[in-house]
């Protein structure tokens with residue numbers, strides 16, 4: 140086994156009411172997903188300001204994924220509909236600036252979908268690992 | 284089209300001042316150079332007669348000035364607005380930033396304004412004076428004995444070449460003819476070109492452009508979509524005001540956020556690119572959002588109608604998923 144195997148740093152913004160509970164369920168079911176997925180709990184996917192995503196990249200994230208309730212199931216009725224538009228535009232803009240599109244993702248994942256959560260994180264981590272480190276949005280001042 | 288002359292504007296301004304319709308006039312005064320004009324308020328007919336300037340360098344969009352200038356004034360302000368300015372004006376009305384009853388809008392038709400950097404590229408540096416003649420701009424530099432003539436076509440600002448509309452969407456009175464919208468202006472041509480590049484090429488393009496930014500913040504200061512009173516850029520203690528560029532990330536972040544803040548509200552007036560001392564094509568960021576909004580959520584032109592709902596504060600249950608953005612044809 141390679142000792143220095145590259146592990147991408149993934150930041151996952153998870154809505155408290157669905158994906159965060161989904162992550163819990165994945166844990167309870169002993170499903171494994173990479174430990175380098177750092178979950179940040181938010182009250183609703185709509186809480187995620189585009190700045191959060193950029194900040195995560197600035198501080199060294201290699202990929203950022205946003206998970207929320209399925210459209211129609213948001214606990215605040217319509218939060219994730221706004222998220223959907225916002226992130227579609229933001230990710231399209233990042234792509235336009237030359238940031239690889241595989242580094243960003245939005246996935247809807249309910250509290251009952253522990254298996255989907257684990258699978259999504261595995262897939263996403265793999266996709267980001269294939270790209271390697273994020274050099275394009277990093278900030279040298281934030282490096283150790 | 285009939286060219287708008289200074290006399291047409293000054294006589295209109297003076298008659299409206301004299302009959303009491305307005306109590307002040309927003310216009311242009313001479314600045315350091317003849318091509319460098321300063322927006323300014325005029326209160327008397329004498330001042331207008333002596334100092335009011337109108338020529339091909341009156342590109343400034345006056346709508347943002349009205350946000351603050353209408354606050355402490357008795358009566359109305361007369362504002363001369365070009366077609367593109369009226370979109371910004373409408374957008375500010377939509378956002379309740381201007382009191383419509385305090386402004387008397389005189390729409391002026393427009394054939395396009397001149398861009399001093401294009402002229403400079405033709406004549407060279409050291410321009411001492413420019414006069415606008417019927418057959419073109421007569422440009423005198425300190426290195427030449429005779430003035431050089433630059434045609435209006437060659438001098439025209441980039442944003443005016445692909446102008447989206449010659450139609451005034453708001454006015455009390457019009458000088459010149461009413462124009463038409465111009466859907467064939469090909470303003471997204473360059474955006475599409477960039478989209479067709481590889482990510483590496485795009486990254487190289489944007490890093491080359493954005494790393495030249497000196498963070499003067501002129502682009503945000505001039506933007507009529509950017510008028511919050513409590514902006515971090517207006518707070519001298521925030522440190523954001525005179526941020527020196529530290530790494531190129533700083534610039535990317537600033538520019539993504541600047542463009543995102545006005546996404547759906549940017550009328551594509553082109554002011555940000557006009558004022559940028561580094562000639563960074565900021566409109567290509569704004570137009571990317573506009574193009575995406577048009578393709579994802581249907582055609583939307585900010586400022587076309589007062590009260591229209593900006594796409595980012597709206598949704599439909601059937602909107603496309605962020606993951607589908609790249610599955611679309613040609614992306």
Ligand code: SF4
Nearest residue numbers: 506549552553554555
């Ligand atoms: S972002 Fe630029 S083009 Fe858009 S409204 Fe502001 S100044 Fe005008």
Ligand code: SF4
Nearest residue numbers: 496497499500502559
């Ligand atoms: S006007 Fe140009 S140089 Fe100044 S902050 Fe904006 S992009 Fe940077």
Ligand code: FES
Nearest residue numbers: 154183207213214
């Ligand atoms: S509550 Fe989960 S997305 Fe809004």
